[in-house]
Amino acid sequence: MELAISRKYRYKKEATKKKSKQLLFLLKRLSQGLSCVIIFFAVGYTVFWCLDPSHFPITSVRFIGERKNLSQEELRTAFVSEVNAGFFRLNVSTLQHQLLSLPWIKQADVRKVWPDQLVVRFEEHTPAAYWLDKGMISDLGTVFYPDISKVSDLDLPILQGPEGRQTLVWQQLLVMEETLAPLNLTITHLTLAPRGAWHLRLSNGMMVILGTNDTLKRLNRFVQAYDKHLSARAQEMSYVDLRYTSGMTVGWRSV
Numbered sequence: 001m002e003l004a005i006s007r008k009y010r011y012k013k014e015a016t017k018k019k020s021k022q023l024l025f026l027l028k029r030l031s032q033g034l035s036c037v038i039i040f041f042a043v044g045y046t047v048f049w050c051l052d053p054s055h056f057p058i059t060s061v062r063f064i065g066e067r068k069n070l071s072q073e074e075l076r077t078a079f080v081s082e083v084n085a086g087f088f089r090l091n092v093s094t095l096q097h098q099l100l101s102l103p104w105i106k107q108a109d110v111r112k113v114w115p116d117q118l119v120v121r122f123e124e125h126t127p128a129a130y131w132l133d134k135g136m137i138s139d140l141g142t143v144f145y146p147d148i149s150k151v152s153d154l155d156l157p158i159l160q161g162p163e164g165r166q167t168l169v170w171q172q173l174l175v176m177e178e179t180l181a182p183l184n185l186t187i188t189h190l191t192l193a194p195r196g197a198w199h200l201r202l203s204n205g206m207m208v209i210l211g212t213n214d215t216l217k218r219l220n221r222f223v224q225a226y227d228k229h230l231s232a233r234a235q236e237m238s239y240v241d242l243r244y245t246s247g248m249t250v251g252w253r254s255v
Helices: 002-051 072-083 092-100 166-183 215-236
Strands: 060-064 105-113 117-124 127-131 135-138 158-160 187-192 198-202 207-211 237-241 249-252
Touching: 060 072, 072 092, 072 117, 092 105, 127 166, 135 166, 158 166, 166 187, 166 198, 166 215, 207 215, 215 237
Parallel strands: 060 117, 127 158, 158 187, 207 237
Antiparallel strands: 105 117, 127 135, 187 198, 198 207, 237 249
């Protein structure tokens, strides 16, 4: 009888101990879960607080770059909305994309400096020629489209040709100006006609008609003839037509 009571007591004690362990385990899991919830809300609140522009505003914008043709207003318009988002909400990639969308911007780099500064490095295109009556070509051959009315007084050559052929026209300009360099003449207008014919106007007002074939060979012929025979009467000539296998036609200005 005593043995039976002893076993019954031991089983009861073990059951109680098992229930205590289970309760402790549940309390521990509950505590862990509660801690996770508290941490989650704490982190969320911290993030929300930090993202509030009033807590971490951008108070200083530093521009590094030489501004020649880009207006202060264009720069301000590009970044003002992003800057108002505050230090943490400001999207550097978006702001950089907006700057690069400005016609005069060649390249731009934007970075945030803790705790409240924005540093913007930029470089403008260097204009080298006008393209048609609506665009410009940079010294690297890049076509961009600023407000032409604000830069119409620049002493640059005017290039014309079919849309999509601007690179070819630009490359021809460079080669032709190098060919003309010994004469101390520059090109003020260079035109590629829709059917492929080239003609150009020089800084002395003379028109040079090259046609469609062997244009550089013909231009070299002009250089040789000008240096030896034509330069003395250059002010009297209206145009030179080189669309011949050999020789040329000279048009004289009316008196």
